[in-house]
Amino acid sequence: MASITAARRARVHAPWSAAAWRDTVFTASGVPLQFAGWIILGFLWTFWTPARVTPVLLVIGTSVVLLLLALRPLTSWQRERCWAVLGLDIPPMPDFDGGRAWDVLRDLRSPELWRVLQYHLLAGPALACGGLTVIAAWAAGLAFATSGLYAWAVPYSSPLIDRPAHVVVLTLSGVLLLAAAPWAAAGVRTLDARAAAALLGPDRAKELERRVEDLAEQRASVxxxxxxxxxxxxxxxxxxxxxxxxxxxxxxxxxxxxxxxxxxxxxxxxxxxxxxxxxxxxxxxxxxxxxHPAVLEDRGLDAALSGVAARVPLPVRLRVDAEPRASSTVEAVAYFVVSEALTNVVRHARADEVDVSVVRHGEVLRVTVRDDGAGGADPAGGTGLTGLARRVRSVDGTFRITSPAGGPTTVTVELPCAL
The missing domain is CATH 1.10.287 (Helix Hairpins)
Structure with missing residues (x-):
């Protein structure tokens, strides 16, 4: 980290370094593109006067349409500028860059469209002013720093350099401007790169949301x-x-x-x-x-779990209220939760009776298995609870178990009905 910081400082303090020239080229090349939005908006106004018959609303509407049609190429050129000069890759936005150029006119409520407009009409012109400041700093710095040579070559050509004191002041001012120009260029470059990445690229929150949705769909497919x-x-x-x-x-x-x-x-x-x-x-x-019991698919959880409870060598109180039926995947998970939990009770709990409840509450199917056994169930103890929890999580469900020493043990599972 220290070496990176030192390298950055070295680039900033060296006016003739490659980094300083790169930052200057980047800021200077952005000036015409960043003013382009306002240039397009103001183009028709240069030919319109209040005396003309052309309605002002027509001029405004035409200017806005021209700007919207120019947004895609302007945005593409800005991304290419960032890549060519800085190596900054700004990926396109699927909802904005897809389709034809005039498709942008169809959905004026698109968040991507308004983010792009923020760059071209607000952030871009402000950064262009910064770029002009950098260009002016370089130009004035070079002119002032070489004022002594100009005074020597063309004496008495200007009252600004007709005295040695004036030449010294101008030369020092030029050196200071040349020293400050890389700092200004680096600052404008940083702001421009961040603004371009934030406004001309995909929204990170939306990208993460899309990735989560894709992963959820992939998991559901699996x-x-x-x-x-x-x-x-x-x-x-x-x-x-x-x-x-x-x-x-x-x-x-x-x-x-x-x-x-x-x-x-x-x-x-x-x-x-x-x-x-x-x-x-x-x-x-x-x-x-x-x-996969056939009765589960044909007659639902009530009939399938009744068969499971009947095969358990313990008294089982079963309550099933799962209408309307959930998806077959959720029903299968609920069935296996009850089946595996009852198997664990028979093998490990030393219980006298078991209560099983499968009830749907809105969009959640809640499964509860409670026994009066010895307790002390540990998911890490190889009793199948870890695999059961993993299977529940595969459908975005929650798995909880409470099993104090001496009992009772309660397994609670909540499954989303909509997958």
Whole structure:
């Protein structure tokens, strides 16, 4: 940081350095462009007098239209000037630079249009005055600093340099102006660059808002794609592997009942294979149900969660009031929150009963699972709570858990219904 500051100071204090010339060229080149807006507005007025028949409102309207049509090329030239001299890249504004030149006339309420007008009619002319001051400082400084040479070459040519004292004063004044000119150029350059970046480029707040919206859309697309993939896997397992296991279990059961005269060892193998096939079928059904239960899509959260509660070996008080139904993605997250929370209660809580509430409040679906178990649930303890919280956050939801030692444990999830 110190080296950068020292380098900047060195550039400012050295009138003949490349940085000083760059700043001067930048400020001087901006003068005609920065006055262009007012030049366009005043052009027609130079040909209009009160005695003319042309209405004043027509002159004003024509001047404004010409200015609006010139805004895009003027803005483009200003950006190119910043890039060519300073290396400052000012990206275009999508809402202002897109389309044809006369499209700017269609939306006079555009914030980008008014920001550009602020530059060309307010900030630009003020900066152009600063640029003229820099040019005058350089010109006067060079003229005053060389007044001694002029007095020597052309003696008694002016009363300003006919005395040595006058020459000394002018020379010192010229040196001071040459020393101050780089400072003035650097100041105008800094103000101009900041004004151009702020008024001729995209609004940072709007860009951040657009990026947040894009990221939210991308995340929603990822969540939807994952949900579609889970449904595909569920369908493939249900129509493929599950049907084969059903057929296998039926054949083994039929063999177990109908085969006679089979040695005891062979029959024992058939019985074991039959039991394992039924267990595998049960596990696969639970897996398919966990991926995406068909009843959730067909009949909603009430029916789907009633089935989950019925399979829990604990008393479960269930309340579901989720009408109107939320999106399928939100319903799936709510279903898995309740399912995973009940699984954790059965495995870890040592609870006697569980209360489950799924209620919609406006645009928020609130899910609450409360048990009277031992408490002390830790999301970092590998109980699936971390993955559950991550899944809730994937749809912009909130996940909270309170679980003091000794209980009770309450999991509260709020999901936005509109995705």
């Amino acid at each position: 969540v939807d794609a994952a949900d579609i993939e889970r449904r595909r896997i569920e369908r493939d397992l249900h129509d493929g592997a599950q049907q084969r296991l059903v057929s296998l279990a039926l054949n083994l059961g039929l063999a177990r009942e109908t085969l006679a005269g089979v040695p005891g060892d062979a029959m024992r193998v058939i019985v074991e294979a039959h039991e394992e096939a039924k267990e595998a079928l049960t596990e696969l059904r639970n897996l398919v149900r966990g991926l």
